[in-house]
Amino acid sequence: MCNFNVTENGTELGMRNTAYALVFGSVTTLGLPLNALSLWILLRRHSLKSPNAVFMVNLAVSDLLLVISLPMRVYFYATGTWPLGPMACIWITMLFRNNIRSSSIFITFICVDRLLAVVYPLRSRRVRTSSNAWKSAALVWLFVLLVNIQESVHFSRFLKENNETTCFEFRRCQTSPLRYFQPVLVFTMLAINVVCTALVSWTLHRHLSDSARVDNKVNVMLIFVMNLMMFTVFFLPVSLAVIFKSWRPAFTALICLASVNCCLDPLLYYFSFDGFWRRKEDVDTSLSRQQLNTVQKDHA
Template identity: 85%
Template sequence: MCNFTVIENGTELKMRNTAYALVFGSVTTLGLPLNALSLWILLRRHSLKSSNAVFMVNLAISDLLLVISLPMRVYFYATGTWPLSPLACIWITMLFRNNIRSSSIFITFICVDRLLAVVYPLRSRHVRTSSNAWKSAALVWLFVLVVNVKESVDLSRFLNSYNQSTCFQSHCRSPLMYFQPVLVFIMLAVNVVCTALVSWTLHSHLSDSARVNNKVNVMLIFVMNLIMFTVFFLPLSLAVLFESWKPALTALICLASVNCCLDPLLYYFSFDGFWRRNEDMDISVTRQQLNTVQTE
């Protein structure tokens, strides 16, 4: 059974709510064109035959779904009223929660894909296929939708019991609330391990010239992954766990929404340089290993 608590919206919070509206509005203004352009270029100019491209496309879709839900948050915090139905509130709330979950998973998939490409370039080629990537992405979306069912039921009960103007001021504490923090912690741990393994591999096996030319580019994506988790995903997950953090919950939601503006910059704009060079490095490593086998 879900116990509900409500964050009251008094007149003393008017300036704070205005700040929330400005943040969500800025994220919408910046995030919509960035993610739409990134998705268009990925689909039109880059082949979806590589696993990393597939994960990037799904990451862009996740961010776009978040962005299209933000204008109603802007309206809510600017006016203090909710003009739509409770069902619309549920849908918009789920879009935000889905972004945190799906983005953390797709970012981790990209991280694991790069780990396999750098550490196991030969043995991982039959795993790092677009077919497997699309299957993985489909499972992620199915998983996220299944989780939505329980949460939507809980939120619907709350909205039917209280005035619907409390849409984004509600906080439902239920056993399922621990799902998101656990997911984020697991994904963060995977990213930390992948970063350590790739760093060790690059330091141990690349020549000095290769290390100078490629190591910074290769490690940048892993460092940015960790920043994404620790700055945007982790604080909100901790706020869900600890009651004392509840007053800062909306501010942390604002912070978490900014991740959709950085994903295109961190991943798409690294695509032309980092991904191509990394794939070329995979081919070079493969040829070297094949030559070694033939020589033996």
């Protein structure tokens, strides 16, 4: 993270830092109870035997890790000082980056799981298991951790070489070897979500009977629309700021915007379990019957 507005006067900088502190404080106040409650409900009331629930539990954990790091950002922007040293700064920065990376992957897993459930309900049963979901989640966390180690080493060297004494706001930019990793990851996950959304929309339009209630389609598609919104509003802008220099003066503001995603993920859990799973059974049953009829006709 870099401070590109070194020429702005102290009053403007103080107002902006106050605004950042208010945003991060609001996200902490709202995001902590929402995600803690969501995680409790997912673990207590929903079976972790479904891959969808497994991915949502991991997504909630990712959001909680982000939320618990935000109070120190509030302190930094409110006071302009950092009392915990460079390593704490590095790992709090990593928690933020982890959230964008792991959340984008878990949201994509949820999207792909919905695609398989709606478009390939029979053929995907062996793939859509809780065991495979837990293995995939473990690989995601291992992958993110390995990236963190490499970035942390480079981050630490940057702080020492440039004699930086503050956190989050540096006088010069980093040139990490993994600079383009996050933008490429976010773009790839977004492309997968777009394809899944298009396929599910086409399948529902083609297979749901005219007698099916309109809100069936709306509740099924709402999850995909929310996923796309997460990427385009929260993940994509801050990732593009890493590439385009013209975006970088607004980098900290985009970080504030990206942090808000952890407050909206609980809506994804609500619509998925309260609306989607009930409707999904009807969709799966309809598609399964159609496929079974096709198989019987082929063997007749």
